[in-house]
Amino acid sequence: MIDFRSDTVTQPSPYMREAMAKAPVGDDVYGDDPTVNELEAWTAQRHGFEAALFTSSGTQANLLGILAHCQRGDEYLCGQQAHNYKYEAGGAAILGSVQPQPIENNPDGTLCFEKLAAAIKPDDIHFAQTKLLSLENTIGGKVLPLEYLAKARKFVDQHDLLLHLDGARVYNAAVALNVDITEISQHFDSMTICLSKGLGAPIGSLLLGSKAYIERARRLRKMVGGGMRQAGILAAAGKIALTENIERLADDHANAHYLAQQLGQLDGFNTADFPTQTNIVYANVDRKIDLTAIATHLKSQGILFSPSYHPMRLVTHLNVTREDIDTFIKALKQQL
Structure with missing residues (x-):
């Protein structure tokens, strides 16, 4: 079968399947799965964050990523074409009571900082409180320039916001730019990485951030039914995806x-x-x-x-x- 529908249809290689079959496992909800623990620690260190959390999907990682930053009645800014706004069933709004404020994407996938600034709500009881800017890279296959990411970091610092990256295909961006992944990740308070698209793992995404942030996300993962038991079988595939399927x-x-x-x-x-x-x-x-x-x-x-x-x-x-x-x-x- 030749399948052009998405890069989510990739099949794990025989080597990846063998690693999955042989992976040491434990109960990850108890924190006992050595393969999951190793993947999370390695991923956090590799991308310049304090901690990481293995999740079942990119949608779940984005949901936890937003809810761990925001409280009920808060708001996050994002693009009209953002996956976590348009294609994830309104999870942040429905499950977390966090209001999305979409801004029209420019043709190159970026968001206009003037429009973003105008959308930030004043400190007034009539409005939701704007807490977060969420970007996506790549978005629709488009790569956000490094210069733009640096400006986004400066923008959120000026407006006392947090910055999240939906990095489902962030390694496609890094490869296209011919830079190390940390040239992208350094600008963000949190980011996700999808393992089951072009990287070739069968299941899984990662959420990265500070230790306190990931602990909040871990509690939320349990709340939405995302706690997995002997998940090392899946984490083993994720480690191979990140170490052997980038170039x-x-x-x-x-x-x-x-x-x-x-x-x-x-x-x-x-x-x-x-x-x-x-x-x-x-x-x-x-x-x-x-x-x-x-x-x-x-x-x-x-x-x-x-x-x-x-x-x-x-x-x-x-x-x-x-x-x-x-x-x-x-x-x-x-x-x-």
Whole structure:
């Protein structure tokens, strides 16, 4: 199966499966799982934080990340296209009574600091209290510049806010920028890392921050049912993802550039309006093309993609090769 729907569909390698099977385990709720403990300690040190928490998903990590910073009736600023605002079922608002204040994203994925400043609520009993700015990197495959992150740090310090990073694909950003991950993480009070996208682990995300912050998040994780027992089986895969699957993200980026180039040469597909920076490709598609019918037909050939017109999204990952892209383009041509 050739699957372009998302980088969440990656399969663990045989080596990763073997490490999972052999992982020393214990009851993580009691703090007894040595593999989880090692992953959390190593990840915190590697990224410049005091502590880390292993969670079941990026959505859970973001939920805990926001709620550990904010109280009921508080507010966080974020982008209109932010995953933790748009695609996570309103968790912070519903489960934590924390109000999101979305700001329109600029075309490059950044947020305008003037608009953010205008959205900060005054100290008045009529308003929620603004406590946090949440950024996402990458966002829609776009990389936030390091200069922008430095300005964001200065902005939150000036306005007495905290700064959180939804770093689901933060390693794609680091690889695209050709910098060490700490060049990004140094600006944030907290951040998440998803292990089950391009990094190739089957399950899991990490939340990083201060020791006190992570202890609050650990209590919240238990509250929302996220306490896992012999979770070292999963943590073992996460450690391999972080130590062995980083550099190869560059291959995904190169394949995405190739896919965008090849797709953009087909009649009715426009990729030129969406510069490819990492592993996500977008294309506007002529409405005369029946994408749903094409997707159904290609599925019968073992090729999966999500049919959409404005825009269509395709994602490269460790289970997509250059040859797979050629196979997809050839099959797509035959349907046009």
